[in-house]
Amino acid sequence: MSLKETEFQLMDEEQLSVELIEAQYQLKNTSRQPNAKSVLILVSGIELAGKGEAVKQLREWVDPRYLRVKADAPIMFNQKQTFWQSYARFIPAEGQIMVMFGNWYSDLLSTAMHVSKPLDETLFDEYVENMRAYEQDLKNNHVDVIKVWFDLSWKSLQKRLDEMDPSEARWHKLHGLDWRNKKQYDNLQRLRQRFSHDWVIIDCEDEQVRDQQFAQHILRTLKHCPAHETTAVGRWKQAKTTQALLEPSTAVADEADYKKELKKLSRKVAEALRFDSRNVVIVFEGMDAAGKGGAIKRIVKKLDPREYEIHTIAAPEKYELRRPYLWRFWNKILPEEKITIFDRSWYGRVLVERIEGFANTVEWQRAYDEINRFEKDLYDSQTVVIKFWLAIGKDEQAARFKAREETAHKRFKITPDDWRNRDRWDDYLKAAADMLQRTDTEYAPWHVIATNDKHSARLQVLETILAQLKAD
Amino acid sequence: MSLKETEFQLMDEEQLSVELIEAQYQLKNTSRQPNAKSVLILVSGIELAGKGEAVKQLREWVDPRYLRVKADAPIMFNQKQTFWQSYARFIPAEGQIMVMFGNWYSDLLSTAMHVSKPLDETLFDEYVENMRAYEQDLKNNHVDVIKVWFDLSWKSLQKRLDEMDPSEARWHKLHGLDWRNKKQYDNLQRLRQRFSHDWVIIDCEDEQVRDQQFAQHILRTLKHCPAHETTAVGRWKQAKTTQALLEPSTAVADEADYKKELKKLSRKVAEALRFDSRNVVIVFEGMDAAGKGGAIKRIVKKLDPREYEIHTIAAPEKYELRRPYLWRFWNKILPEEKITIFDRSWYGRVLVERIEGFANTVEWQRAYDEINRFEKDLYDSQTVVIKFWLAIGKDEQAARFKAREETAHKRFKITPDDWRNRDRWDDYLKAAADMLQRTDTEYAPWHVIATNDKHSARLQVLETILAQLKAD
Numbered sequence: 001m002s003l004k005e006t007e008f009q010l011m012d013e014e015q016l017s018v019e020l021i022e023a024q025y026q027l028k029n030t031s032r033q034p035n036a037k038s039v040l041i042l043v044s045g046i047e048l049a050g051k052g053e054a055v056k057q058l059r060e061w062v063d064p065r066y067l068r069v070k071a072d073a074p075i076m077f078n079q080k081q082t083f084w085q086s087y088a089r090f091i092p093a094e095g096q097i098m099v100m101f102g103n104w105y106s107d108l109l110s111t112a113m114h115v116s117k118p119l120d121e122t123l124f125d126e127y128v129e130n131m132r133a134y135e136q137d138l139k140n141n142h143v144d145v146i147k148v149w150f151d152l153s154w155k156s157l158q159k160r161l162d163e164m165d166p167s168e169a170r171w172h173k174l175h176g177l178d179w180r181n182k183k184q185y186d187n188l189q190r191l192r193q194r195f196s197h198d199w200v201i202i203d204c205e206d207e208q209v210r211d212q213q214f215a216q217h218i219l220r221t222l223k224h225c226p227a228h229e230t231t232a233v234g235r236w237k238q239a240k241t242t243q244a245l246l247e248p249s250t251a252v253a254d255e256a257d258y259k260k261e262l263k264k265l266s267r268k269v270a271e272a273l274r275f276d277s278r279n280v281v282i283v284f285e286g287m288d289a290a291g292k293g294g295a296i297k298r299i300v301k302k303l304d305p306r307e308y309e310i311h312t313i314a315a316p317e318k319y320e321l322r323r324p325y326l327w328r329f330w331n332k333i334l335p336e337e338k339i340t341i342f343d344r345s346w347y348g349r350v351l352v353e354r355i356e357g358f359a360n361t362v363e364w365q366r367a368y369d370e371i372n373r374f375e376k377d378l379y380d381s382q383t384v385v386i387k388f389w390l391a392i393g394k395d396e397q398a399a400r401f402k403a404r405e406e407t408a409h410k411r412f413k414i415t416p417d418d419w420r421n422r423d424r425w426d427d428y429l430k431a432a433a434d435m436l437q438r439t440d441t442e443y444a445p446w447h448v449i450a451t452n453d454k455h456s457a458r459l460q461v462l463e464t465i466l467a468q469l470k471a472d
Numbered sequence: 473m474s475l476k477e478t479e480f481q482l483m484d485e486e487q488l489s490v491e492l493i494e495a496q497y498q499l500k501n502t503s504r505q506p507n508a509k510s511v512l513i514l515v516s517g518i519e520l521a522g523k524g525e526a527v528k529q530l531r532e533w534v535d536p537r538y539l540r541v542k543a544d545a546p547i548m549f550n551q552k553q554t555f556w557q558s559y560a561r562f563i564p565a566e567g568q569i570m571v572m573f574g575n576w577y578s579d580l581l582s583t584a585m586h587v588s589k590p591l592d593e594t595l596f597d598e599y600v601e602n603m604r605a606y607e608q609d610l611k612n613n614h615v616d617v618i619k620v621w622f623d624l625s626w627k628s629l630q631k632r633l634d635e636m637d638p639s640e641a642r643w644h645k646l647h648g649l650d651w652r653n654k655k656q657y658d659n660l661q662r663l664r665q666r667f668s669h670d671w672v673i674i675d676c677e678d679e680q681v682r683d684q685q686f687a688q689h690i691l692r693t694l695k696h697c698p699a700h701e702t703t704a705v706g707r708w709k710q711a712k713t714t715q716a717l718l719e720p721s722t723a724v725a726d727e728a729d730y731k732k733e734l735k736k737l738s739r740k741v742a743e744a745l746r747f748d749s750r751n752v753v754i755v756f757e758g759m760d761a762a763g764k765g766g767a768i769k770r771i772v773k774k775l776d777p778r779e780y781e782i783h784t785i786a787a788p789e790k791y792e793l794r795r796p797y798l799w800r801f802w803n804k805i806l807p808e809e810k811i812t813i814f815d816r817s818w819y820g821r822v823l824v825e826r827i828e829g830f831a832n833t834v835e836w837q838r839a840y841d842e843i844n845r846f847e848k849d850l851y852d853s854q855t856v857v858i859k860f861w862l863a864i865g866k867d868e869q870a871a872r873f874k875a876r877e878e879t880a881h882k883r884f885k886i887t888p889d890d891w892r893n894r895d896r897w898d899d900y901l902k903a904a905a906d907m908l909q910r911t912d913t914e915y916a917p918w919h920v921i922a923t924n925d926k927h928s929a930r931l932q933v934l935e936t937i938l939a940q941l942k943a944d
């Protein structure tokens with residue numbers, strides 16, 4: 001989208017400022033409302049085109065307290081990190097505006113332009129496609145993404161380089177590219193055209209026009225805060241609740257061998273996890289008392305606590321609710337963490353949030369695809385995702401609840417909430433059936449483990465981890 | 473402190489677990505109460521002594537949802553980072569428990585043992601002294617710090633190395649030191665004795681004793697949640713409010729030269745900031761409408777937004793209130809950020825929080841020293857701290873408030889709060905006088921700038937930055 005196509009005229013500066021500030025406050029007030037949104041502005045472009053100046057001017061027109069600017073040195077893409085991992089924590093909360101100079105596109109360009117062996121164009125396009133999908137997910141989850149390219153012709157760029165103050169030149173050099181090199185310039189322009197068709201392109205010959213085009217575009221975006229859809233249009237096809245969910249097996253492990261077998265498997269799993277070159281994420285879901293904690297304990301038995309991280313997921317905090325529901329998980333899976341275990345997870349979106357109405361129909365129905373993309377991104381960056389649904393029978397759960405109430409050091413594990421959730425047993429089973437059907441992928445398969453017999457469940461979990469690590 | 477000295481006996485495991493869980497819940501419920509606290513457990517020791525196992529056992533006895541474990545590869549200390557900078561974000565919130573395997577002591581030991589040129593012992597002791605002071609500040613701000621050293625004799629260590637499973641050996645090697653080297657072992661023991669006199673030392677010959685000594689010590693700590701002092705014992709000596717605060721100069725800049733001068737200085741400041749080898753933190757405090765925003769605008773005029781970060785400080789968020797008041801600033805000053813500007817700052821503790829009663833007497837009176845230590849740490853890690861108090865006359869403020877109300881694009885800058893704060897003008901001046909007297913240090917001096925004339929104020933701010941950068 002070029003702004004030339006839209007009608008553009010200079011506004012009175014004071015008027016523009018007043019409208020921007022009013023729109024900012026309007027945006028701020030949407031937080032936690034049906035039309036809530038935040039605005040993420042990705043800024044890239046040709047050196048000396050003046051993206052810095054345009055952002056600075058914008059900052060002078062708006063209330064700077066509610067506009068954050070993030071700038072980072074370029075990060076080279078590597079195979080062990082998703083493209084969003086270093087940016088996720090800067091995703092703005094509802095009501096906020098964030099300008100990102102360093103962003104996934106500028107990093108993609110840096111990577112493509114700088115490595116001795118340039119990125120294959122197919123890979124480049126794949127990255128772009130993934131970025132688009134990620135941005136769409138952001139938008140669906142209330143983060144409006146605006147992308148602005150500050151453009152400058154080769155001739156004007158050279159002229160500005162000639163006229164540049166030497167001290168600025170020294171600083172600008174830090175940005176890496178040789179802007180005197182026509183071939184590099186052309187290559188950059190060619191590459192960015194592979195993604196910029198949905199960007200706002202600002203021709204930066206004239207400073208005043210540049211600043212106003214940018215600010216006016218932001219203004220239009222801020223003003224547009226329609227209420228979000230809450231009811232789905234399509235028909236929902238409920239998955240069939242399988243026998244494995246309805247009546248989990250009650251087969252019992254051979255008690256004589258259990259301890260020996262457990263010890264052997266614990267050791268094998270520890271070694272397999274420790275020496276795998278990939279990172280591993282293990283997810284546990286299941287009804288209360290299905291044995292998630294017990295299974296986790298056996299996985300880490302032979303590991304040192306420094307080798308893994310366990311996240312026990314409860315209701316989100318307030319500041320987390322103001323961001324996409326996946327945000328808190330984006331920030332919990334770190335490239336430097338070898339083994340990350342989730343006791344409950346992002347699947348809360350399609351389980352408890354669906355059932356309790358914390359997510360509306362549109363939101364939870366959309367979540368399956370969002371989750372699949374998320375797990376695919378992890379898989380593509382060499383992270384193994386192993387998912388368990390621990391299936392317990394309803395009677396067995398009741399027995400365990402009672403045992404918990406009667407055992408002093410287990411009493412903390414049982415709360416009135418647990419009994420209440422039990423009343424919605426069938427709803428949870430239905431939700432689980434949908435989840436298992438829609439998010440059981442090649443890159444992140446589900447494993448349903450019957451846990452009526454704790455011992456055989458634990459052994460199976462360990463065996464399954466070994467099998468998936470081996471298979472991938 | 474050796475546990476041998478205290479009475480120790482094994483507890484029934486279930487009883488221990490119940491008491492730990494109860495104490496955890498008690499701790500959790502202190503959050504935002506007069507006896508609020510969090511517990512930070514620093515764990516270090518001899519390899520194979522079993523600190524990992526002891527933490528794992530603790531995790532099995534407690535409710536693991538409220539015990540977090542953080543482990544990091546050792547970080548080598550460097551001169552451009554304070555020792556707490558990489559750990560600050562893991563300081564637990566009130567009600568939480570955090571175990572840190574990687575911590576400032578283990579990093580100090582790594583640094584001392586590993587660098588080709590070992591740390592000078594004076595420097596080592598200085599680090600230890602600073603760490604102690606930092607921990608004391610944590611304790612005063614509701615973070616209880618426990619330090620536990622897991623000890624093992626040379627003989628037992630060698631025996632355990634002999635018996636170790638080969639796969640574990642491979643993993644353990646990652647930790648760096650050569651545990652077969654007696655000289656290294658002795659050196660480590662000698663070094664840790666320079667700081668361990670207030671640590672709990674656990675002799676790890678016996679696993680059961682080890683785990684129970686550790687857990688019982690944690691239990692005692694959790695149980696002890698007395699209410700915090702709120703009234704100071706000593707007499708407070710109010711500083712004299714100087715003339716510079718009471719009646720700021722009304723001298724006016726030469727209008728003819730102003731623009732030229734401003735342009736020249738903006739450029740000089742940009743260059744000085746950009747090419748200084750140190751990081752720079754600039755702090756603005758002052759009454760509403762004193763011109764903080766305007767001064768900041770002129771500092772960054774010739775900088776690119778990617779070169780600096782501006783933090784506008786408002787009331788803390790809920791999750792920030794559950795941590796030491798400096799915590800949100802620890803996390804805003806980053807080693808990789810060249811220039812960080814604060815529009816209001818940590819001085820809120822001794823200004824608005826003092827005046828509005830958000831901090832009690834003990835808290836704000838203690839804050840001056842805490843702030844001085846904080847700024848000294850920054851200074852010692854090659855960060856220049858430049859602090860401005862912008863002094864405006866009361867009449868001039870009223871004039872500016874009115875002007876703001878009458879100018880559409882400035883109206884957002886004025887709220888009922890501003891008028892209310894104005895009613896407490898004298899209290900703010902008194903608080904400012906105390907602040908200026910008690911936190912004007914050699915390493916982070918205050919600059920009081922009269923701002924009745926905006927233009928001369930802006931020029932003075934720029935000149936002052938140049939002067940301090942040059943002087944340091």
